[in-house]
Amino acid sequence: MSGIEDLKKLVIDFRDARDWKQFHNPKDCAISLLLEAAEVLEHFQWKSKEEIDEYLKDHRDDIGEELADVLYWVLLISNDLNIDISEALEKKIEKNNKKYPVDKSKGSHAKYTEL
Amino acid sequence: MSGIEDLKKLVIDFRDARDWKQFHNPKDCAISLLLEAAEVLEHFQWKSKEEIDEYLKDHRDDIGEELADVLYWVLLISNDLNIDISEALEKKIEKNNKKYPVDKSKGSHAKYTEL
Amino acid sequence: MSGIEDLKKLVIDFRDARDWKQFHNPKDCAISLLLEAAEVLEHFQWKSKEEIDEYLKDHRDDIGEELADVLYWVLLISNDLNIDISEALEKKIEKNNKKYPVDKSKGSHAKYTEL
Amino acid sequence: MSGIEDLKKLVIDFRDARDWKQFHNPKDCAISLLLEAAEVLEHFQWKSKEEIDEYLKDHRDDIGEELADVLYWVLLISNDLNIDISEALEKKIEKNNKKYPVDKSKGSHAKYTEL
Numbered sequence: 001m002s003g004i005e006d007l008k009k010l011v012i013d014f015r016d017a018r019d020w021k022q023f024h025n026p027k028d029c030a031i032s033l034l035l036e037a038a039e040v041l042e043h044f045q046w047k048s049k050e051e052i053d054e055y056l057k058d059h060r061d062d063i064g065e066e067l068a069d070v071l072y073w074v075l076l077i078s079n080d081l082n083i084d085i086s087e088a089l090e091k092k093i094e095k096n097n098k099k100y101p102v103d104k105s106k107g108s109h110a111k112y113t114e115l
Numbered sequence: 116m117s118g119i120e121d122l123k124k125l126v127i128d129f130r131d132a133r134d135w136k137q138f139h140n141p142k143d144c145a146i147s148l149l150l151e152a153a154e155v156l157e158h159f160q161w162k163s164k165e166e167i168d169e170y171l172k173d174h175r176d177d178i179g180e181e182l183a184d185v186l187y188w189v190l191l192i193s194n195d196l197n198i199d200i201s202e203a204l205e206k207k208i209e210k211n212n213k214k215y216p217v218d219k220s221k222g223s224h225a226k227y228t229e230l
Numbered sequence: 231m232s233g234i235e236d237l238k239k240l241v242i243d244f245r246d247a248r249d250w251k252q253f254h255n256p257k258d259c260a261i262s263l264l265l266e267a268a269e270v271l272e273h274f275q276w277k278s279k280e281e282i283d284e285y286l287k288d289h290r291d292d293i294g295e296e297l298a299d300v301l302y303w304v305l306l307i308s309n310d311l312n313i314d315i316s317e318a319l320e321k322k323i324e325k326n327n328k329k330y331p332v333d334k335s336k337g338s339h340a341k342y343t344e345l
Numbered sequence: 346m347s348g349i350e351d352l353k354k355l356v357i358d359f360r361d362a363r364d365w366k367q368f369h370n371p372k373d374c375a376i377s378l379l380l381e382a383a384e385v386l387e388h389f390q391w392k393s394k395e396e397i398d399e400y401l402k403d404h405r406d407d408i409g410e411e412l413a414d415v416l417y418w419v420l421l422i423s424n425d426l427n428i429d430i431s432e433a434l435e436k437k438i439e440k441n442n443k444k445y446p447v448d449k450s451k452g453s454h455a456k457y458t459e460l
Contacts, residue, residue, distance in 0.1 A: 002201035003118050014208050018215060019222040023391060026167055027159040027257075030152075031390045033185065034264070037145075037152040038383045040192070044142040045376045046339060046368060052141055056196060063196060064203035067189055070148065071204050074186050077155070081171060081178060086117035088179035089186050093129050100133060107134040109276060138276060142372075146275045149379070153268045160261045161253060161454060224391060232431035233348050244438050248445060249452040256397055257389040260382075263415065267375075267382040270422070274372040282371055286426060293426060294433035300378065301419050301434050304412055307385070311401060311408060316347035318409035319416050323359050330363060337364040 004086050008075040015076065029077050036069040119201050123190040130191065139195060148188040155181045234316050238305040245306065254310060263303040270296045349431045353420040360421065374422050381414040 015021060043063050044052055056063075078085040130136060158178050159167055171178075193200040245251060273293050274282055286293075308315040360366060388408050389397055401408075423430040 002205075004122065007119065007201060007204055010205065010208050014211065017217050018220050020220075020224075022222075023224055025164055026171075027156075027162070028391050030156040030159050031261075031386060034149065034152040034156050035383055035387060035390075037149040037185070038380055041142075041145040041149050041376060042380060044145050045380075046373050047142070049140055056141075060196060060198060061203075064193070064198040064200070065207055065210075067193055067198060067200060068203040068207040070152070070185065071189050071200060072207065074182055074189065078179070078182055081175060083175060083179040083182060085179070085182060085186060086122060088176075088183040089122055090117075090125065092180055092183040092187065093125050095180075096129065102132050105133050107137070109135075109138055143276050146271060146376075150268055150272060150275075153265055156261060157265060160265075161258050232435075234352065237349065237431060237434055240435065240438050244441065247447050248450045250454075252452070253454055255394055256401075257386075257392070260386040260389050264379070264382040264386050267379040267415070271372075271375040271379050274375050277372070279370055286371075290426060290428060291433075294423070294428040294430070295437055295440075297419055297423055297428060297430060298433040298437040300382070300415065301430060302437065304416050304419065308409070308412055311405060313405060313409040313412060315409070315412060315416060316352060318406075318413040319352055320347075320355065322410055322413040322417065323355050325410075326359065332362050335363045335365075337367070339365075339368055 004075075007071070008079055008085075011072055011075045012079055021080075024076065024080060026077065026081065029073060029080070033070065033073040033077065036066060036073060040066045040070060119190070122186070123194055123200075126187055126190045127194055136195075139191065141192065141196065144188060144192050144195070148185065148192065151181060151184040151188060155185060234305070237301070238309055238315075241302055241305045242309055251310075254306065256307065256311065259303060259307050259310070263300065263307065266296060266299040266303060270300060349420075352416070353424055353430075356417055356420045357424055366425075369421065369425060371422065371426065374418060374425070378415065378418040378422065381411060381418060385411040385415060 015024070040063065043055070043059065043066065047055060074085065077083075078088075130139070155178065158170070158174065158181065162170060189200060192198075193203075245254070270293065273285070273289065273296065277285060304315065307313075308318075360369070385408065388400070388404065388411065392400060419430065422428075423433075
């Protein structure tokens with residue numbers, strides 16, 4: 001089982017061995033994050049639910065690779081901006097726990113403003 | 116220090132308590148991933164490097180929250196598609212280690228096809 | 231019937247009356263283009279084909295407004311980069327006419343590399 | 346000078362000659378719109394203002410082609426959803442004229458909520 005910190009170290013060691021921090025301003029890194037997310041989405045475009053199920057059989061690793069690229073940038077940006085991403089996720093889930101109380105939101109697709 | 120599996124459990128428990136899996140087809144989840152990445156990017160738009168440094172002083176938590184939203188979808192999609200995201204990231208870094216050898220790519224911004 | 235040049239003039243006059251050209255570097259404008267495209271997509275997320283048909287009855291104008299925002303940035307970027315967007319579209323259609331010959335691509339969803 | 350309707354006809358004739366309307370549901374078309382916008386953005390990533398100026402000398406046509414792809418989807422989606430895109434843009438500019446009065450917004454980068 002990997003820790004977030006271990007994975008972040010992997011990413012930052014890879015980057016720093018190449019002396020690439022000089023290129024990594026937040027705006028361009030956030031563009032990378034978005035472009036990698038777009039590549040994830042591209043796998044599912046023009047496909048019905050059934051076609052996606054079929055597609056997954058042979059392309060799980062490809063999609064995993066794109067998701068890994070997204071995670072790469074999440075970890076790198078978090079590192080560079082001094083954000084504790086585990087804590088940020090825990091806080092966000094806590095916040096959403098209040099925003100979407102189980103009894104009101106169970107099985108419902110409504111936005112929290114409509115609950 | 117959090118493990119990826121702990122965070123994934125947080126995300127999936129939050130989702131399953133609300134019985135929301137029924138809405139979570141891969142295409143719409145990947146759209147969420149992208150929309151959250153867009154919200155990260157939005158924080159840096161129209162700002163120079165100096166303005167971003169200034170902005171970070173008061174908005175670190177807001178950006179952390181958006182990055183957490185991206186991570187939320189990375190973990191949820193990985194879970195639903197049976198992708199081991201830690202392993203996928205480790206493999207991707209290994210692949211990039213070969214694609215971008217340190218001696219050729221150090222300090223260089225060239226794409227691997229141009230190395 | 232509006233000409234592209236008339237619409238472009240509308241956009242540029244709106245911008246220049248406010249002296250906003252100073253903010254409009256290509257990178258940030260392209261981010262706007264993308265963020266507006268994301269807002270179009272958001273209208274269709276989490277909806278089945280039937281739900282989209284239903285949704286359209288009351289939200290055609292909202293979607294039109296988001297598409298207009300995308301067009302705004304297409305026209306503004308074209309203007310600032312000295313790109314003749316009508317000519318660019320005509321050329322692109324011509325190129326695609328060769329890439330996707332009617333007899334091979336009719337009714338087929340294959341990428342041109344697979345035709 | 347091209348009219349919007351002429352360009353839309355070009356796009357729809359290209360599509361219909363290939364019998365591709367059957368694939369063009371709004372959600373997947375909006376994904377295309379977004380993916381093409383991402384390709385525009387990619388041209389400017391990792392470049393400073395000066396590097397972009399330099400880059401433009403040799404890549405104006407490439408960027409024009411990507412912008413044309415975005416316009417292609419704006420016109421196609423407008424057509425399929427019965428949206429008069431010229432009218433939508435005119436209305437949006439009118440709306441923004443009220444939202445951003447010239448005397449208050451001139452030379453200012455503030456959001457309309459802060460004017």
